[in-house]
Amino acid sequence: MDKTACDGDITRIRQLNEIGIALSSERDHDALLERIFTSARELTGADAGTLYTVNAEKQQLSFAIVQNDTLNIHLGGLSDPVGDQFPTISLHQADGSPNEHLVVAYTVLNDCTVNIEDAYAAEGFDFSGTRQFDQATGYRSRAFLTVPMHNHEGDVVAVLQLLNKHTADDIDGTFSQADQHIAESLASQAAVAITNQRLIAEMQALFDSFTRVIATAIDAKSAHTGAHCRRVPEATLLLAEATHRSTRPEVVDFHLSDGDRYELKTAAWLHDCGKVVTPHHVMEKSTKLEGLFSRLPMVEARFAAKQQALDAAQLRAELEAYRQSQPFADRERQRFAAQQQQLTDDIAFIRQANTGGEFMHDEDITRLQAIAGKTWQDADGQQQPLLTADELENLCIRRGTLNKNERKIIEGHMTATLDMLNELPFPKHLQRVPEYAGGHHERMNGTGYPKGLTREQLSLPARMMGIADVFEALTAPDRPYKAPMKLSQALTIMGRMVEDNHLDPDLFAVFVEEGVYLDYAREYLADDQFDTVDTASLPGLPATLSV
Structure with a gap:
C-alpha cells in the first residue's frame, strides 16, 4: 500500500472515531439520523443514498432520510420530512414469501451487506423502480452499498444504503472493500447510538407513564378531588411559561429550558403522590359527620x-x-x-x-x-x-x-410525598423534583407545611406549584362541599392569600397579568364560571400591574 492510500485510511479511521464520539452524545433523534447518514456519505464519497428504519412489528422498511447531491434532494433528518412520496417497503410479499428481490429487504432478511457495482447489470434483484426514477430525473443510479445496522440484541433496526461513489472524474464510481468496511464500522457505531437513544426514550416513556399512573390512581381514589393531579400540572406549566416570557423585573431572570420544563412537569404530576397512604374515609370526607360511615x-x-x-x-x-x-x-x-x-x-x-x-x-x-x-x-x-x-x-x-386530627392526617400526605420521592434515585436532570413537589403547601411566611419554609427558602417553581394548586382547588367542579367558584371569586381569595403572605406576590401578578387564569379556564372551567374580573380591584396586586 502506498503512503497516500495509507494516510487516507488513517484519516478515515480518525474521522470514524470522532464520529463515534459525536454520535454517542447526540440526543435529538432526527439530528442523530442526519449525522449518521451524512458521515457515511462523507467517509465513502457517496453522491446519494437512503437511510431506512425497520418496523419489526409491521415487517416494513420506511424511508427516514433521502439525499442526492446531484439532484439537490435532501429529505428527512433535519430537512423537510420524507412524506408519502416514498412508500414503505414490505419485507414479505402478499403470499408470505420473503421479498428478497429488493436489495434493501434482502439485506434485512439475510442480515448481510450487499455491494453492487452496477444496478443495471446486476442479477437477482429487481431495480425496475430505480430505472423509473432515473428515467424521470435523468440520473444514473449505478453502484449500491447496502449495510444493515443492528441493535444490542442483534436485530436489524435500520439499513444504510449508499449510492454512486464520487471519483476524480465523475460520480459513477463503485464502492471498494475499504469503503464497505468503513461503512460497516460506522453502521455498527451508529446502531449502538440509535439503540441507546431508543432505550433512553423508552425508559423515559415508561417513567412518564409511571408518574401518570400514580396520579390517575390518586384521582381515582377520591371522586371528590376528580382530576386534580392531572389539572395541576397544566396550571403549573402555564404559569411557568408565562413567567418565562414575563418582563416583570422581579422574575425577568427566570428562564425555562426543555429540561426545566420536563423536570417541573414531572414534579407537578407527582406533587400529591403521598395521598396513596391517606385513609380513604378521611380523603373522601365530604360532610362533617362522615367517617367510616355517615353519623x-x-x-x-x-x-x-x-x-x-x-x-x-x-x-x-x-x-x-x-x-x-x-x-x-x-x-x-x-x-x-x-x-x-x-x-x-x-x-x-x-x-x-x-x-x-x-x-x-x-x-x-x-x-x-x-x-x-x-x-x-x-x-x-x-x-x-x-x-x-x-x-x-x-x-x-x-x-x-375536616377536624384538627383529620387535617393533620391530610397534611401528612406531604410528608409521605417527600419520603416517597426522596427514596427514588432521580437522575441528575430530575434532582429538583422532590423540592418542587414538596413545596406547594408551604407559605411565604413560613406557616405552611410540611417543613415550614419561607419564601426565600422556596424556589420559583415550588412557589408556582403552590399557586396552581390553590387555583385548581378553588375552581374545581367536583368538590361536594362547595360549588365551583367563578373566576372573580377565586382570584379575590387568592389575592387575599397574597396579602396574608401565603402565596407569592410576584407570581400572582404574573398569573393575572399574563392571563394564565384565562388560558386555564378556557380549557377546564364550565361556562357559568366565567365572569368579568376587575383586575384593578383585586387584592394582592402591585399598582404597576399591566393587563
Whole structure:
C-alpha cells in the first residue's frame, strides 16, 4: 500500500472515531439520523443514498432520510420530512414469501451487506423502480452499498444504503472493500447510538407513564378531588411559561429550558403522590359527620325518638285531662308544638351545618353547643345527649369538613410525598423534583407545611406549584362541599392569600397579568364560571400591574 492510500485510511479511521464520539452524545433523534447518514456519505464519497428504519412489528422498511447531491434532494433528518412520496417497503410479499428481490429487504432478511457495482447489470434483484426514477430525473443510479445496522440484541433496526461513489472524474464510481468496511464500522457505531437513544426514550416513556399512573390512581381514589393531579400540572406549566416570557423585573431572570420544563412537569404530576397512604374515609370526607360511615342518620334517629317521646307525652297529658273531665289547656298544646318545632328547626340546622362551607360563625357554634346540651331517653330509659362530644366537635368545624386530627392526617400526605420521592434515585436532570413537589403547601411566611419554609427558602417553581394548586382547588367542579367558584371569586381569595403572605406576590401578578387564569379556564372551567374580573380591584396586586 502506498503512503497516500495509507494516510487516507488513517484519516478515515480518525474521522470514524470522532464520529463515534459525536454520535454517542447526540440526543435529538432526527439530528442523530442526519449525522449518521451524512458521515457515511462523507467517509465513502457517496453522491446519494437512503437511510431506512425497520418496523419489526409491521415487517416494513420506511424511508427516514433521502439525499442526492446531484439532484439537490435532501429529505428527512433535519430537512423537510420524507412524506408519502416514498412508500414503505414490505419485507414479505402478499403470499408470505420473503421479498428478497429488493436489495434493501434482502439485506434485512439475510442480515448481510450487499455491494453492487452496477444496478443495471446486476442479477437477482429487481431495480425496475430505480430505472423509473432515473428515467424521470435523468440520473444514473449505478453502484449500491447496502449495510444493515443492528441493535444490542442483534436485530436489524435500520439499513444504510449508499449510492454512486464520487471519483476524480465523475460520480459513477463503485464502492471498494475499504469503503464497505468503513461503512460497516460506522453502521455498527451508529446502531449502538440509535439503540441507546431508543432505550433512553423508552425508559423515559415508561417513567412518564409511571408518574401518570400514580396520579390517575390518586384521582381515582377520591371522586371528590376528580382530576386534580392531572389539572395541576397544566396550571403549573402555564404559569411557568408565562413567567418565562414575563418582563416583570422581579422574575425577568427566570428562564425555562426543555429540561426545566420536563423536570417541573414531572414534579407537578407527582406533587400529591403521598395521598396513596391517606385513609380513604378521611380523603373522601365530604360532610362533617362522615367517617367510616355517615353519623347523620344516628343523629336524626335521636331527634326522631325525642319527637316521638314528645308526642307520647302530649297524648298522655291529653288523656289525663280527659279522665279528669278537664279541657286540655291551649298553653300546654302550644308548649308541646313549640318543642316539636324547635326539634324540627334544630335538626334542619344540623343538616345544614353538616355540609361544611367556607366559614361558620360564632353564633352557629353557640347554637350547636346548646343543642348538644339537650337530652333524649334511650331504650333503657337513660338520658343521653342529643349530640355526642365527637359529633359536636365535627359539626363545629369552621371551614370545610375536616377536624384538627383529620387535617393533620391530610397534611401528612406531604410528608409521605417527600419520603416517597426522596427514596427514588432521580437522575441528575430530575434532582429538583422532590423540592418542587414538596413545596406547594408551604407559605411565604413560613406557616405552611410540611417543613415550614419561607419564601426565600422556596424556589420559583415550588412557589408556582403552590399557586396552581390553590387555583385548581378553588375552581374545581367536583368538590361536594362547595360549588365551583367563578373566576372573580377565586382570584379575590387568592389575592387575599397574597396579602396574608401565603402565596407569592410576584407570581400572582404574573398569573393575572399574563392571563394564565384565562388560558386555564378556557380549557377546564364550565361556562357559568366565567365572569368579568376587575383586575384593578383585586387584592394582592402591585399598582404597576399591566393587563
